Amino acid sequence: MISRRTVLIGAGTVAAVGVGSALEMGARRRTSLLHRLGLVDSPDRTFPDSHTPVVSGTLASAHMTRTVGWSLSRPAGALSGIVYCLHGHNEDHRFAFDEIHLPDAAAFVGARVAIAAVDGGADTYWHRRADGEDPLAMLLDEFVPMIERRVATKRRALLGWSMGGYGALLAAETAPDRFRAVAAASPALWMSPGATPADAFDDAEDYHRNDVYRDAARLATVTVRIDCGTGDPFYQAARKFAGDLHPEPEASFGSGFHDAAYWRSVAPRQLRTINRALTR
Numbered sequence: 578m579i580s581r582r583t584v585l586i587g588a589g590t591v592a593a594v595g596v597g598s599a600l601e602m603g604a605r606r607r608t609s610l611l612h613r614l615g616l617v618d619s620p621d622r623t624f625p626d627s628h629t630p631v632v633s634g635t636l637a638s639a640h641m642t643r644t645v646g647w648s649l650s651r652p653a654g655a656l657s658g659i660v661y662c663l664h665g666h667n668e669d670h671r672f673a674f675d676e677i678h679l680p681d682a683a684a685f686v687g688a689r690v691a692i693a694a695v696d697g698g699a700d701t702y703w704h705r706r707a708d709g710e711d712p713l714a715m716l717l718d719e720f721v722p723m724i725e726r727r728v729a730t731k732r733r734a735l736l737g738w739s740m741g742g743y744g745a746l747l748a749a750e751t752a753p754d755r756f757r758a759v760a761a762a763s764p765a766l767w768m769s770p771g772a773t774p775a776d777a778f779d780d781a782e783d784y785h786r787n788d789v790y791r792d793a794a795r796l797a798t799v800t801v802r803i804d805c806g807t808g809d810p811f812y813q814a815a816r817k818f819a820g821d822l823h824p825e826p827e828a829s830f831g832s833g834f835h836d837a838a839y840w841r842s843v844a845p846r847q848l849r850t851i852n853r854a855l856t857r
Contacts, residue, residue, distance in 0.1 A: 627684035658732030663741030703744025758854035806833020
């Protein structure tokens with residue numbers, strides 16, 4: 578049994594790591610650490626297996642320095658739309674399927690949506706970088722059109738976790754006319770360039786060019802949902818972003834950490850919000 582003292586020491590360790598190197602871990606490794614410390618529930622499956630088929634492939638992108646992987650799930654029958662998923666730091670396109678089990682969550686809540694995810698790079702933060710990589714352009718100009726050649730609908734939504742939560746908000750602000758909804762779980766947000774880790778932005782100018790707080794008004798026509806746990810290092814920044822939005826977004830700020838266990842717990846709410854926006 579883990580003693581209170583052990584938990585307190587562990588919590589202190591996670592708090593220290595949470596503002597530094599833990600946010601640079603992949604969510605799978607971070608969840609494993611938190612689980613060993615007894616601070617999160619077991620990362621077991623949350624939803625029944627829907628047996629929704631998943632296909633995967635690669636995309637030779639003109640906007641990236643490498644070929645990127647992708648996966649797509651599509652339930653049988655008529656669709657409400659497509660949910661484009663943006664992974665977090667040190668993750669890849671499989672995160673939505675292997676860790677969140679998003680197709681199973683969609684079936685669980687009755688959301689008939691295709692789930693599409695692509696590799697945005699381990700630490701690009703989903704925007705154009707000084708080295709020439711531009712995962713945002715890849716997403717909007719190459720991946721979305723490719724998926725829509727396979728799935729005949731233009732009803733689109735975005736969903737992202739951590740780095741991908743920030744990226745989803747940035748993509749929705751960049752092209753608000755192309756998406757009906759955006760949901761961000763524990764978005765990696767910083768309220769000033771000096772607060773960011775070294776790899777999130779190239780410099781202060783890069784931060785300001787891609788400042789989602791500055792351009793939040795562009796989301797006025799998009800259904801927005803923000804979810805973040807009170808034990809998450811991004812909690813205050815996420816609350817500020819949600820509080821500054823008009824109209825007021827759908828949001829939850831309950832108990833939870835920066836990990837896949839929390840993100841699975843809010844997935845049904847996110848998908849219900851998205852499905853309503855896609856079908857209205």
